[in-house]
Amino acid sequence: MTTDERNFRSSYYEKVGCFSVEEVKSLNKLLQDDIRNVTKLKHFVHNYTVPALQRHLLWCLIMGIMPLHKSNTEYVREQRRQVYEDLLRAVTVMRCLDSSDSCKSKEIVLHKMWMLENNRLHSNVRADDNQFIEIVRALLQIFDDDVDTYWMAKEFYQYTRELKKECAKLKELTQALLKREDKELFDRLDKLGLFGESSELLDNWYTTCFAGVICETVLVKIWDKICGGDKKIVVFLFVELVKNIRSLIRDKNSLDEVKAAVEKVKDLDGLIVNKAIKSWQSNNGELKYAH
Incomplete structure (x- = not known):
């Protein structure tokens, strides 16, 4: 099965509250081992959706x-x-x-x-x-x-x-990805000063991993990846978030207005989070820190 097929099937199963039998069996075996392998546990959260019932123990182990x-x-x-x-x-x-x-x-x-x-x-x-x-x-x-x-x-x-510590590099990645995904939106946010050295708005969102912004029940899927060591995923979440409200951002005249608009988007159905994870999976190998 190709990666795209697996990701599509995983996303579909997740929406209807089901998980691949193979994935559940694999996770259960990892958790039931007498000596749990943290590398394999991190690999699991990196590649698969974590079932809610196992998340508590999985996080505590990792x-x-x-x-x-x-x-x-x-x-x-x-x-x-x-x-x-x-x-x-x-x-x-x-x-x-x-x-x-x-x-x-x-x-x-x-x-x-x-x-x-x-x-x-x-x-x-x-x-x-x-x-x-x-x-x-x-x-x-x-x-x-x-x-x-x-x-x-x-x-x-x-x-x-x-x-x-990596916020500066993450902001560089954000600019590179947003330029590629939506140049007009990037230009608007850049003009408002979002990427300037004096602005800490993006830093604050990244260092709280969007706590208080995205609904916790869907945000936890992003935090699964962070627990597994994948910090760059916050960049993909931000890009999908602002793309979702690009028409609103176009009319904003200050970063305070942008902040208010972004923090109203709770993503209760998880569409933005799922898009961010899919984009991260597709582009993670390509998007590198600038040197």
Whole structure:
């Protein structure tokens, strides 16, 4: 079967809530091995759609939250839970949370725990803190286990720190791809200053991996690829996103207006995300960082 055939069939099965029997069997075998192979797990998320039921464990293994040795799983899970509960108890006893109900949302609690763990509890809030909160908020919509969600948020945040270091190169890739895909749209965004050194709008979207922009239930498919080490996929998501609203962007006169338009696109049906993944699969080998 060719790659195009496999991608088409995978996309169709996913839309109707089914997955290839071979893919499910392959993933189940990888997860049931006594010593899980992280390279093969990353290969799976790179090449296939991750079934929702296996995503929690798959991410925990790839991120190093759960051990690859299956026999150690329960012990490590208990240690993670104890750390979580100690941090939660500490921020509660120390009255670190704002007294207003609006500031007691779960993502704020987890953020305070994270700051305590990093000896920054009494530091001023930075832009990076807001990015962590956006990531936590998205993950809380995807996973039910608050303990694992906290650990995944910490690890995913570290992924975004690596991504942040590459923002300049990612912006170069964005310009190259957008010029090729839609030169008129590129010119409009360039004229508004999106790619200028003083603009951090694209950097912010990339370093939060579009948390808070795209609906979490479909955004998670992009995050699967990021967990597998494929950071460039954020470029393809952005390009498909702005192409989707190109007629709106044409009438915008500032980056603030572009930001507002982009962040209204939740992609509830996943069409933009699916197009981005297909484009990434087709072009990933061709699109290189500029030197």
